[in-house]
Amino acid sequence: MKIAVVGTGYVGLVTGTCFAETGNQVTCVDINAEKVQQMQAGKIPIYEPGLDDLFQRNTQEGRLHFTTSLKEGIEGAKVIFLALPTPPGADGSADLKYILQVANDLGPILSDYTVIIDKSTVPVGTSDKVRAAIAKNATVDFDVVSNPEFLREGVAVEDFMKPDRVVIGTQSDRAKDLMSRLYAPLVRQGNPIIFMDERSAELTKYAANAFLATKITFMNEIANLCELVGANVDEVRKGIGTDSRIGKRFLFAGIGYGGSCFPKDVQALAKTSAENDYEFKILDSVMQVNESQKTKLIPHLAKHFKGDLAGKKIAMWGLAFKPYTDDIREAPALYNIDALLELGATVSAYDPEAMGHVKQLMGDKITFTKNPYEALENADALLIVTEWPQFRTPDFERMDSLLKNKVIFDGRNLYELNQMQELGYTYYSIGRQTIH
Numbered sequence: 278m279k280i281a282v283v284g285t286g287y288v289g290l291v292t293g294t295c296f297a298e299t300g301n302q303v304t305c306v307d308i309n310a311e312k313v314q315q316m317q318a319g320k321i322p323i324y325e326p327g328l329d330d331l332f333q334r335n336t337q338e339g340r341l342h343f344t345t346s347l348k349e350g351i352e353g354a355k356v357i358f359l360a361l362p363t364p365p366g367a368d369g370s371a372d373l374k375y376i377l378q379v380a381n382d383l384g385p386i387l388s389d390y391t392v393i394i395d396k397s398t399v400p401v402g403t404s405d406k407v408r409a410a411i412a413k414n415a416t417v418d419f420d421v422v423s424n425p426e427f428l429r430e431g432v433a434v435e436d437f438m439k440p441d442r443v444v445i446g447t448q449s450d451r452a453k454d455l456m457s458r459l460y461a462p463l464v465r466q467g468n469p470i471i472f473m474d475e476r477s478a479e480l481t482k483y484a485a486n487a488f489l490a491t492k493i494t495f496m497n498e499i500a501n502l503c504e505l506v507g508a509n510v511d512e513v514r515k516g517i518g519t520d521s522r523i524g525k526r527f528l529f530a531g532i533g534y535g536g537s538c539f540p541k542d543v544q545a546l547a548k549t550s551a552e553n554d555y556e557f558k559i560l561d562s563v564m565q566v567n568e569s570q571k572t573k574l575i576p577h578l579a580k581h582f583k584g585d586l587a588g589k590k591i592a593m594w595g596l597a598f599k600p601y602t603d604d605i606r607e608a609p610a611l612y613n614i615d616a617l618l619e620l621g622a623t624v625s626a627y628d629p630e631a632m633g634h635v636k637q638l639m640g641d642k643i644t645f646t647k648n649p650y651e652a653l654e655n656a657d658a659l660l661i662v663t664e665w666p667q668f669r670t671p672d673f674e675r676m677d678s679l680l681k682n683k684v685i686f687d688g689r690n691l692y693e694l695n696q697m698q699e700l701g702y703t704y705y706s707i708g709r710q711t712i713h
């Protein structure tokens with residue numbers, strides 16, 4: 278099938294590449310000319326494990342193309358995916374300007390029946406707005422379908438190729454048929470395509486993200502309580518996660534959720550609720566708790582250094598909002614850097630993938646190192662922010678020789694308490710007793 282993908286970011290590029298991999302002819306359209314040039318030259322603009330191999334194969338075999346021209350990109354396409362940004366507007370609601378702009382542009386250039394698919398995360402009712410924007414100038418039949426995306430960054434290719442489910446919101450049999458054919462290779466493992474109306478599909482995406490953000494936040498609150506009552510959140514997690522009604526995943530306490538999705542989507546769902554005169558109380562609490570959770574270790578750090586962080590050098594391991602990505606959108610690291618600099622500390626940071634992006638944002642405000650150990654040289658303490666696997670079993674002897682003090686603040690609970698005790702560290706973590 279010939280398909281077009283408009284917007285070639287994390288979602289668009291993965292969508293386009295994976296559909297090329299299943300044999301379709303795909304053209305990706307992006308307004309960012311530099312990005313398009315880069316992709317035409319065979320280079321992917323994001324770090325996403327496994328994506329490069331598929332990208333190279335499909336571009337070389339002529340199934341995956343890139344252009345800045347919407348008209349050229351959609352020529353002959355039976356389906357057009359919109360994978361455009363929906364950032365929070367000033368009031369917290371999702372800003373639809375990118376989507377509606379492209380919808381407006383599409384109307385006059387559709388030349389045959391086409392299915393236009395909202396893959397972006399969009400508020401309930403957006404498919405009606407997209408339909409109306411296209412209809413203003415369209416001369417052919419078309420359908421607008423809501424097909425939210427559930428991939429996670431870092432495992433995006435795997436999530437896309439083997440989805441737990443595919444949600445498709447449409448009431449058109451013609452669109453259903455096309456979508457079923459397109460997704461058939463991805464749902465062979467028996468995972469379902471779930472058809473529903475457009476509004477339910479749009480809300481399903483927000484409900485999924487808000488539920489997961491709530492699950493994490495609930496565990497963060499349990500962790501905070503654990504610290505007060507002398508319990509260990511990792512034991513509690515195992516204790517409840519084995520109950521199949523609760524499930525093992527997304528129960529890891531830490532210094533809050535970040536990324537380009539949970540923070541903005543929880544906020545947007547709260548906004549949709551408010552617009553409909555419904556006070557979604559849990560969501561307000563989730564946002565509040567997550568806000569303070571992100572810098573939860575800073576007061577411990579300040580207290581450890583007797584209220585005076587001025588001139589202290591803090592080594593930071595991890596900057597990305599989670600491992601296996603270079604994405605720093607809403608990364609807890611950024612909030613911790615700001616808080617530390619505000620208190621007069623200096624920061625020397627290492628991240629395997631995300632340093633370039635932080636450097637672009639912060640310039641020389643902090644220093645970046647070539648490896649995790651260099652960050653520790655003469656540092657007063659180590660703060661762990663992202664759970665990259667290489668931080669899990671470090672060379673503690675080497676660390677001892679570099680750090681000024683044997684003290685670790687661990688926002689991701691990477692180490693066992695007894696191990697830290699044996700190694701003679703002062704060790705602060707989340708939802709567990711401090712080791713002195």
Ligand SMILES: NC(=O)c1ccc[n+]([C@@H]2O[C@H](COP(=O)([O-])OP(=O)(O)OC[C@H]3O[C@@H](n4cnc5c(N)ncnc54)[C@H](O)[C@@H]3O)[C@@H](O)[C@H]2O)c1
Nearest residue numbers: 284285286287288307308309360361362363397398426430
């Ligand atoms: N990142 C994720 O993990 C993820 C997962 C599921 C859903 N989503 C949702 O998918 C949507 C896209 O997210 P993303 O992370 O891929 O965004 P992104 O910012 O990485 O990419 C968006 C791309 O769209 C391009 N663009 C902007 N305006 C354009 C236009 N008029 N024409 C063509 N291209 C244009 C930008 O240049 C950019 O390359 C959002 O609604 C997001 O909430 C994201």
Ligand SMILES: O=c1ccn([C@@H]2O[C@H](COP(=O)(O)OP(=O)(O)O[C@H]3O[C@H](CO)[C@@H](O)[C@H](O)[C@H]3O)[C@@H](O)[C@H]2O)c(=O)[nH]1
Nearest residue numbers: 426427428429430493527528529531534535536538598599
């Ligand atoms: O037990 C956990 C799991 C995650 N997190 C944090 O939660 C955030 C989000 O993690 P994750 O969900 O793995 O990453 P995303 O790539 O943001 O993916 C989420 O957001 C996407 C965009 O909407 C959805 O498509 C995915 O289904 C949804 O998981 C990160 O800061 C994690 O550190 C925790 O603190 N504890």
